[in-house]
Amino acid sequence: MLDQDLxxxxxxxxxxxxxxxxxxxxxxxxxxxxxxxxxxIHEGSxxxxxxxxxxxVLGESAGYAYSDDLSxxxxxxAADAASLVARTLPSGDEMTIALKDVDVPRLYxxxxxxxxxxxxxxxxxxxADVTARKYDPRIxxxxxxxxxxxxxxxxxxxxxxxxHDHRPMVTLGVQAVxxxxxxxxxxxxxxxxxxxxVFYETSTxxxxxxxxxxxxxxNLEAIPAPAGEMEMVVGSGGGGVLLHEAVGHGLESDxxxxxxxxxxxxxxxxxxxxxxxxxxxxxxxxxxxxxxxDDEGVPGQHKVLVENGVLRGYMQDTLNARLMGAQPxxxxxxxxxxxxxxxxxxxxxxxxxxxxxxxxxxxxxxGLYAKSFAGGQVEISKGDFVFMVAEGYLIEDGKVTRPxxxxxxxxxxxxxxxxxxxxxxDSRLSRGHYTCGKGGQHVxxxxxxxxxxxxxxxxxxxxxD
Amino acid sequence: xxxxxxxxxxxxAVTAAKQAGASEAEATLSQARRFHVEARDKTxxxxxxxxxxxxxxxxxxxGRRVTVSTSDLTRESVQRALNAAVEQAREVAPDPLATxxxxxxxxxxxxxxxxxxxxxxxxxLKVDDVLALEKMIRDADARVVNSSGSHYNDAxxxxxxxxxxxxxxxxxxxxxxxxxxxxAQHDGVKRTGHYGTAGRFLRDLESASEVSRVxxxxxxxxxxxxxxxxxxxxxxxxxxxxxxxxxxxxxxxxAGNVAIGNSWLAGRLGERIGSDLVxxxxxxxxxxxLGSSPFDGEGVATRRTPVFERGTLRSFLFDTYYxxxxxxxxxxxxxxxxxxxxxxxxxxxxxxxxxxxxxxxxGVIVLDTIGFATEHATGNYSRGxxxxxxxxxxxxxxxxxFTVAGNFAxxxxxxxxxxxxxxxxxxxxxxSFRIAEMTISGS
Numbered sequence: 001m002l003d004q005d006l007x008x009x010x011x012x013x014x015x016x017x018x019x020x021x022x023x024x025x026x027x028x029x030x031x032x033x034x035x036x037x038x039x040x041i042h043e044g045s046x047x048x049x050x051x052x053x054x055x056x057v058l059g060e061s062a063g064y065a066y067s068d069d070l071s072x073x074x075x076x077x078a079a080d081a082a083s084l085v086a087r088t089l090p091s092g093d094e095m096t097i098a099l100k101d102v103d104v105p106r107l108y109x110x111x112x113x114x115x116x117x118x119x120x121x122x123x124x125x126x127x128a129d130v131t132a133r134k135y136d137p138r139i140x141x142x143x144x145x146x147x148x149x150x151x152x153x154x155x156x157x158x159x160x161x162x163x164h165d166h167r168p169m170v171t172l173g174v175q176a177v178x179x180x181x182x183x184x185x186x187x188x189x190x191x192x193x194x195x196x197x198v199f200y201e202t203s204t205x206x207x208x209x210x211x212x213x214x215x216x217x218x219n220l221e222a223i224p225a226p227a228g229e230m231e232m233v234v235g236s237g238g239g240g241v242l243l244h245e246a247v248g249h250g251l252e253s254d255x256x257x258x259x260x261x262x263x264x265x266x267x268x269x270x271x272x273x274x275x276x277x278x279x280x281x282x283x284x285x286x287x288x289x290x291x292x293x294d295d296e297g298v299p300g301q302h303k304v305l306v307e308n309g310v311l312r313g314y315m316q317d318t319l320n321a322r323l324m325g326a327q328p329x330x331x332x333x334x335x336x337x338x339x340x341x342x343x344x345x346x347x348x349x350x351x352x353x354x355x356x357x358x359x360x361x362x363x364x365x366x367g368l369y370a371k372s373f374a375g376g377q378v379e380i381s382k383g384d385f386v387f388m389v390a391e392g393y394l395i396e397d398g399k400v401t402r403p404x405x406x407x408x409x410x411x412x413x414x415x416x417x418x419x420x421x422x423x424x425x426d427s428r429l430s431r432g433h434y435t436c437g438k439g440g441q442h443v444x445x446x447x448x449x450x451x452x453x454x455x456x457x458x459x460x461x462x463x464x465d
Numbered sequence: 466x467x468x469x470x471x472x473x474x475x476x477x478a479v480t481a482a483k484q485a486g487a488s489e490a491e492a493t494l495s496q497a498r499r500f501h502v503e504a505r506d507k508t509x510x511x512x513x514x515x516x517x518x519x520x521x522x523x524x525x526x527x528g529r530r531v532t533v534s535t536s537d538l539t540r541e542s543v544q545r546a547l548n549a550a551v552e553q554a555r556e557v558a559p560d561p562l563a564t565x566x567x568x569x570x571x572x573x574x575x576x577x578x579x580x581x582x583x584x585x586x587x588x589x590l591k592v593d594d595v596l597a598l599e600k601m602i603r604d605a606d607a608r609v610v611n612s613s614g615s616h617y618n619d620a621x622x623x624x625x626x627x628x629x630x631x632x633x634x635x636x637x638x639x640x641x642x643x644x645x646x647x648x649a650q651h652d653g654v655k656r657t658g659h660y661g662t663a664g665r666f667l668r669d670l671e672s673a674s675e676v677s678r679v680x681x682x683x684x685x686x687x688x689x690x691x692x693x694x695x696x697x698x699x700x701x702x703x704x705x706x707x708x709x710x711x712x713x714x715x716x717x718x719x720a721g722n723v724a725i726g727n728s729w730l731a732g733r734l735g736e737r738i739g740s741d742l743v744x745x746x747x748x749x750x751x752x753x754x755l756g757s758s759p760f761d762g763e764g765v766a767t768r769r770t771p772v773f774e775r776g777t778l779r780s781f782l783f784d785t786y787y788x789x790x791x792x793x794x795x796x797x798x799x800x801x802x803x804x805x806x807x808x809x810x811x812x813x814x815x816x817x818x819x820x821x822x823x824x825x826x827x828g829v830i831v832l833d834t835i836g837f838a839t840e841h842a843t844g845n846y847s848r849g850x851x852x853x854x855x856x857x858x859x860x861x862x863x864x865x866x867f868t869v870a871g872n873f874a875x876x877x878x879x880x881x882x883x884x885x886x887x888x889x890x891x892x893x894x895x896x897s898f899r900i901a902e903m904t905i906s907g908s
Contacts, residue, residue, distance in 0.1 A: 032553075037725060040558035046550060048535040048542070051517065060505075064513040068536040078515065085512045118556040141726040177726045177842055184842040186727065224845075227870070227906035228695040258505065260613050260648045262655055338517065377835040377849070380613075381648055381655035384866055386836035386849030406845035408836055410868045410906075458692070460847050460868020460906040 001026040002052065004099050006072065007156040011097050013079040014056050015158060017086040021057040021318070023157040025295060027337040031149040032115040036125040039133075039142070044118070051337040054082040057319055060257075061085050064340050099162040105299055107285055107292040108168055108194045115148045116197055124172060124197065128205035132176045135213035138220060141177040142209070146170070148197060155297040163297035168194050169288070169444065171433040174209045178216035185222065185405070187215025188374070188390070192433045195286045203431065215372075215391050218403045225392065225407035225461025231367030232409065232457045233360055233395060237430035238372040240447025243278055244348050244436070245376040245385040246413035247271075251305050251313075252331070252343040252438075253320035255380050262383045262414060266311050272417035274309040275353055282330045282346035288433060289347035289446035296332035296341055303329050305348075306417075317343040335441040342439055349448030353423025357451045360422050362398040368407060368459050369393040369400055372430075383413035386460075408460040416454055424451030466496045466518070468635035471625035478522050478543060479627050485547040487524035489565045491628035491763060493801055494520050498621045500588065503614045504595035506603075510614060512592075521801055523763075524550050528559035532802065562789040569632035569764035576759055577752045578638035580666040584621045591617045594643060594673055601677035602647040606685050613646035613657055624758070632764045640665055640755060643676055649684040658683030659833075663890045665753050683832070687851055690863035693907040699828035700869055700903045701821060701855070704886050706831050707895035711745070711811060713839045713846065714873065715893060718772050718780075719804045720787035722841055729844030729873060730778060739776035739877035742814065742898070746771055747782055749797055749807030756808035756892030762801035770796045772809070776877070782806065806892050813896040814883035821884045821899060823858040829905055830855055831869055844873035867907035876900050 002010075007024050014022040029049040035042050051068035052075060063085025065078040115121075125144045132142040149169040156162045173190030189212040191203040234242055255261035263271065272278075282291050282300025291300040296318045304312045316324070317332030320343055332341040361369070369392060376387030389407040393400045429448035436445045475492040482490035496518035503511035520543065522533045531550040535543060598615035618641065625635035644661025660680035662671035702710055722728040730738070749767025751757050760766055763785055771779045781791070784799035798804050822830060834848035847870035853860040879901040887896040 034556065040560070041556055042530070042558070042560070044531040044550070044553040044557050046531075046533050046546060046553065048537050048546060050535075050537040059508070061509055062511050064511065064515075066515045066517065068517045068538075081514045084514075085509065118553055122556045143725055143727075175727075179726065184726070184729070186840060186842040225847075227868075227904050229908050258613070259611055260655065260657065338515070340511065340513070375837065377837070379657065379835060381657040382865075384835070384849065384851075386868070388836060388847070405843070406840060406847055406870065408847035408849065408868050408870065410836075410849040410866055412866055458866060458868065458906055458908070460849070460870050460904075462847075462870045462872075462904040 001028055001154055004162065008097055008099060010054060010075055010079045011156060011158050013076055014054050014082050017083045019056040019058045019086045021158055023055050023155060023296065025053040025337055026154040027051060027151065029149060029151040031147055033145060033147040034121050034125060035145040036129055037143050039129055041122050041125065049336055052078065053337040054078050055340060056082045056085055058086045060323055062319060062340055066338050097158055098160055099156055100160050102161045102163045102297065104163060104165050104292045107283060107290055109286060110168060110196055111166065112196060120197060121146045124200055124205045128174045128209040131206045131209035132174060132213040135210050136178065136217045138178045138180050138217055139176050139213050140179040144174045146172045153295065157297060161297050163293050165293050168196060170195060170197055170199055172200060172205065172208065173433065174212040176212040176216040178220045180220050183220050185216045185219030187212040187219065190433045191431045193286045193288045194290055219405045222403035222405035224463045225404040226459055226463045227461045229456050229458050231364050232454045233364055233367060233369045234449065234452045234454065235371035236424060236426045236449060236451045237428050238432060238447065239452060240349050240430055240449040241373040241376050241387050243350055243449060244345060244447050245378040245387055246416050247278055247306065248345045248348045249378050249380055250383060250413060251315055253314040253316045253324060254343050256314050257320045257324050261380050263311060267313060269311055270309050271311045271414055272306055272309045273420040275420050275423045276306055276309050276417055278306040278348065278350055279303060280305055280315055280345050280348045284347050287347050287429060287446045288444045291330065291346060294330045294332045295334045298328045298330045298332060300330040300346060315343050315345060317341050333443045335443060339441050342441060344438065344443055345436060345445050347429060347446035347448065349429060350427060350450060352425045352427045352450055355422040355424050357424050357426055360424055360451055360453045361395060361400060364395045364398060364453065367395040369395050370409065378413065385413055386410045404461065406461060410458045410460055416457060419455040420452055421455050422453040426450050466623050468623055468625060468637060471496060471623045472627060472633050472635050474538065475625045475627035476633060478520055479629050481544050482522055482524050482547050483629055486526065486551040488527055489525040489629050490522060491565060492520060492522045493762065494518060494625045496623045500591065501616065501618045502592050502595050503616050504599050505612055505614050506599055509592060522547065524554065525564055526551065526554045528561050528563045529554040529557040530563040531557060562786055565628055565630050566763055566765050566785040566795060569628065569630065570766045571634050571759035572750050572766045574750060575752065576757050578636060578665055578757060580639045582667045583619050583639040583641050598645045598673045598677050601674055602645055602681045605677055605681035606649065608649040608651050608685050609647045609681050610650050611648040613648060615645040618642045626760065626764050628764060634760060636759050638665065641667055641670060643670055643673065645676055645680040647681050647684040651688045654688065656684055656687060663755065665755055687863040687865060690851065690865040692866045693854060693864040693905055695906050695908065697902050698905050699825055699899055699901055701825060701828060701830040701897060701899045703830060703832050704895065704897045706834050707897055708891060708893055709834060711809060711895045712893045715806050715809055716841045717844065717873065718782050720781040720783040720791060721804050723781050724787050724790050727842050729842060734778055737777045738874060739773055740880045741775050742880050742883050743773045743776045743877050744812040745773040746812065747796065747798065747807050747809045751808050754808045754889045756806060761797045762799040765795045765797045765799065767797040767807055808889065809893045810887060811883065811895040811898065813885045813887040815885055818884045818886050818897045821882050821897060822855060822860065824882065825855050825858060825899065828855045846871055846873055846876065867905055869903055869905055871903040876903065
């Protein structure tokens with residue numbers, strides 16, 4: 001987007017008052033989307049997000065400025081604004097930077113430069129609509145949307161690295177609402193990844209729509225969730241939301257460097273049941289949370305966060321790794337050029353254990369079977385979390401019985417992780433399109449898990465017995 | 466950028482959209498200059514300042530609707546995007562209701578949205594503010610040993626809208642905020658408190674000492690919290706949490722959700738749903754408030770809309786499209802892409818929060834919630850929560866790791882007390898209120 005000579009000048013300008021490190025993040029993102037409502041294509045949309053963010057790091061301080069005006073004057077002004085964080089220092093030595101292209105691992109199986117013909121997106125939405133409506137006459141409303149995005153980033157760093165990454169992303173989501181008398185139930189199912197709409201030949205709109213319709217009609221018949229403490233079986237795939245909230249955020253290096261996380265300074269300590277192993281992988285081909293390189297130009301990689309219950313390491317961005325004497329782990333991510341990078345998760349999951357799903361269910365006397373989740377949230381310093389069940393059932397005497405609606409699970413991350421009593425042998429990355437919010441920035445992530453049993457959680461329903 | 470310059474860019478985009486083949490077009494240009502400083506202890510940890518603009522264009526081709534949004538304002542790029550949008554529109558179903566508003570205008574009163582004291586404020590003073598906050602939170606309580614940061618943010622923006630019916634208007638606005646997140650430690654447990662203040666005028670911000678006092682109190686007050694027993698109890702939602710409840714309720718009065726059946730209030734206009742205390746108003750014309758503006762995202766003048774009056778559902782909140790769809794008038798709630806609140810608030814009562822607590826023999830006060838599980842189609846509400854148990858009209862002991870749950874229809878009907886502590890620090894705000902009975906789920 002900008003030539004290397006200009007990038008060089010911007011880096012030197014940004015560091016003219018000094019600083020340990022500077023980078024220039026250039027982004028051009030094009031998205032293309034359609035929305036279906038009332039059985040018709042309701043709206044089309046497109047968006048271009050283009051600009052440059054310039055950062056100067058000095059110790060634990062970061063100066064930042066962005067510009068969507070790509071004129072040299074505007075970019076130089078941004079470099080000046082970013083440099084102000086180091087203003088109090090005496091002027092440093094004149095430095096020279098020689099930018100060198102760094103190869104990026106090939107992680108996304110395509111190099112396309114534009115979206116497909118419009119009719120192909122519309123056809124996918126229509127197939128979803130028809131399937132959901134046919135599923136059950138009580139389905140009264142279907143909404144669906146599809147988005148195809150291509151993001152190019154170019155990152156030039158004062159250590160001489162120049163990196164370009166070309167990142168595709170498709171998402172398709174279907175919401176079905178079922179109505180019967182005055183009862184309503186809704187179901188939402190989506191899927192996507194860093195690929196093209198060819199993806200939906202495998203994860204078909206028919207499957208997504210019939211699953212959304214099934215959840216909506218199931219919720220129509222669901223009884224209110226119980227309230228109080230009980231056993232919980234977390235379903236494979238989407239159950240990974242539990243790892244993301246209960247453990248993952250607490251292992252991001254900014255909280256740990258600052259000492260605000262309950263996991264600060266605890267590498268090597270036992271933090272979970274020995275059945276618990278947690279990875280965060282940035283390098284799974286085509287996965288939604290993957291990055292060939294992160295937004296600081298560091299390759300996405302496999303990270304062991306927790307191994308057999310022992311805390312092994314944090315997710316590091318460049319700034320915090322430098323201050324903690326660690327290596328960056330390809331975890332520096334940002335929502336767009338308008339934001340400073342933060343240490344973030346990629347695809348967080350638990351590998352296979354040894355129990356079968358049948359064994360896990362059969363061993364549960366009275367509990368909640370949380371098959372999929374609508375999202376969650378955590379408070380970092382103490383580790384309290386919630387997550388919301390999208391599809392849940394009661395387990396009574398070892399059998400899955402009635403569907404329940406409106407279940408929220410509340411707990412404390414480290415506490416819950418010591419209560420993991422069985423890990424299934426059916427680990428998989430979840431279908432879905434999860435987005436993680438932190439400090440006002442949203443980035444795509446993935447989650448995964450085998451079926452897992454937790455001895456006791458608090459279920460926040462309304463039925464008190 | 467001046468208002469005139471912004472209106473010119475928007476006007477050029479409308480012309481370009483027409484040339485590309487749109488039968489009607491509307492363009493919004495928003496430019497903002499933003500400043501953010503974060504301090505931790507004695508260090509400035511983040512210093513950000515930037516200027517950015519986004520152009521948002523809606524094109525209508527005989528009822529086929531497409532939108533384009535871009536931060537690349539070069540003429541060639543905008544024209545290319547608009548030409549592509551016209552292509553894209555061919556796949557959109559024609560909808561006779563999808564046109565520009567019949568009447569565009571601006572609210573004529575003086576809304577006073579721009580504070581030159583913010584626009585011209587010396588950066589050094591902003592930095593001083595956050596460094597002072599960091600010191601004050603530590604001075605406030607010995608258990609405050611760390612912080613997730615103290616922040617000052619401000620922004621000056623220009624917003625212009627032009628459309629092919631000949632409407633063209635703009636306004637400038639400012640906003641500033643000051644907040645802190647102290648981390649306290651006690652008996653090996655860490656807790657974070659959050660508190661902040663925001664407004665369109667610098668003089669409306671609470672002082673750094675007030676912000677630090679409340680933030681530090683929030684960080685320490687829940688030490689020793691235990692999990693409450695599962696029970697049905699009266700629940701007081703403290704002001705900031707009450708505002709989040711109202712934000713949830715907004716989704717149910719959003720006419721877009723009502724039209725697609727994704728609202729528990731669909732089909733219930735005119736019904737009495739809440740108690741006498743439930744009077745909820747959306748008003749975009751309150752001077753100096755954060756949710757105010759002279760016109761909405763499609764150039765319809767903002768106004769005052771009673772949503773609930775003494776418990777009765779009076780109106781949903783509409784943009785032009787969904788107003789036509791449901792046979793109503795726009796309430797000036799378009800936010801460009803969908804429907805958004807202006808200043809949405811619950812009418813305050815007369816008693817203080819302390820009086821409300823004193824009038825609660827046994828119950829729970831919720832000071833913070835996490836999660837976002839409201840099923841708008843059914844109105845089922847459930848949140849992770851922290852707060853205090855109330856016994857004999859007094860805060861008795863802190864509680865956490867529980868959920869508070871109920872159904873919105875039952876909650877509104879059971880609202881039996883509203884405090885007088887409303888403050889307009891956001892677009893959606895509420896005084897503290899009490900719900901006569903909800904499910905507390907703990908041990």
